[in-house]
Amino acid sequence: MSDRFEAVVVAIGSLFMNSPESDIDVWLIGDMQREARGNVSLLQRLNAALQPQAPKQTMSVMGIDEATVLLEVDGVSPVWKWPQFGSLGADQDQDHQPRTVLHPEPWDYDNMHHDPFNLLRFYLPYLGPFRELDSLFLCDDDIVVQKSISTLEVPMGDGPIIAATCNGWLWAEDCMRNEPYYNGKGWLDYPATYLGKDKAHGYFGCTQTAAESGNRICQKDEFADTVLRWSKDIQGKELVAADQPRWNFGLSRVNMTEWRKQNMTHVFDNYMRANYEAKLIPETSLAFGLGIPYFAFADKVKCWNDVVGDPAFVDGLGYISKADLKLNNLNASKLLGEAT
Template sequence: MIDYYFKSRRVESDPNLKFKNPKYFSIMNHLRFYLPKIFPNLDKVLFLDDDIVVQKDLTALWSLDLKEKVIGVVETCRESFHPFDHYLNFSNPHISKHFDPRACSWAFGMNIFDMKEWMKQNITNVYHGWQNLNHDRLLWKLGTPPPGLITFWNRTYTLDKSWHVLGLGYNTDVPQKEIE
């Protein structure tokens, strides 16, 4: 990832210098794309970002049948979150021919992964393929959500929204009932 952000021919000319922020190039943010290598003997992995607060027993996530999908997600189709066109450059044919600009994004901080499906669908190689296509950093915005949306496109199982309350920490309008 360091090579990706710092050894590209566009580094000095890139008007968007956010790529120098560790938030974007930290290898920790990209470890989620290597879960089978980290946990080769697990059938499922529950991934929680470091800012997630767990308020209930998560055992039920383990018994979910993801119906041959790789990742269980809480979609973010509400007005305060963004569809794919917010994250991806749809003027590029690599993006426009593969994705729907109005497709729902999802919360990438709490996900359940089916590791057997991951291996069967060769997800890490899908991620690498898209990273290679994005060598000039023009296909999507910085961060891990865009390559996550691309990598797991059509491989998501929608979880009930009660599994992940979105906006806590920056949205003061989250209803107390939703938090509870």
């Protein structure tokens, strides 16, 4: 699911190149009109740019509009078709109007978090071509595959719905740089959730000094209380944030059978409806695009490190430090601001 042709070519190309022995059926759900060039369709462009390494490595494409129609015909109403969609700050200015309970960090503003390309993944088990599949792999368009995809075809066990990467980068305030973490765990003071960023947890961003500097934003206790109440109301159990993995889709494997069995699209939709009712999280926040999925899939995600070994993935391809930028006479603040 992507509207970035050049990035998709790299991701799919690396998958084909490093899995020559595997039968791979790649589906790209993209912007058909935007990515066409004159009379050359998106699929034709992909076939011209990519050379499958085996006869059974195939590509298919579907437009986001077609995917939406197929879901609706089958009685599935995706969140971007709801009447309230777009009411929580989408396409608004940086002040995140209308006001929500969450106070996002200054960097946390991006319309991609409520883009249908970002949200469609939560409806794939019910989308026409995938309704009969037992499992599938989701691949972000900024992934480079370096080993055979067959190494990830391992049993996930009963219960888990997603196997995902839990390696990443996190901003370290003391040294003012991003530092890697492996098999990350715990959602307190984590950017995707905003849990723990309150006085109750002694968050330093709640001090008067931090408030005066404007460097950190303190959350009201109401935020965490609401999220924990959602967990009890929707899933019938309390969310233990400290025990949850810090995961991202990246290159992930979805147990479609277990997803349908546990009705996870319905669970996800219930969290979305609760958010619109409470006006808790703006649609432009990472907490909307990834945080709400975190809450909905709590205790349902397994880290690749625990499935195939540690570290399963190396994240941060092409990471450039502030020192490197300065050495090349580039404005780090400007570039990092644009990157976020």
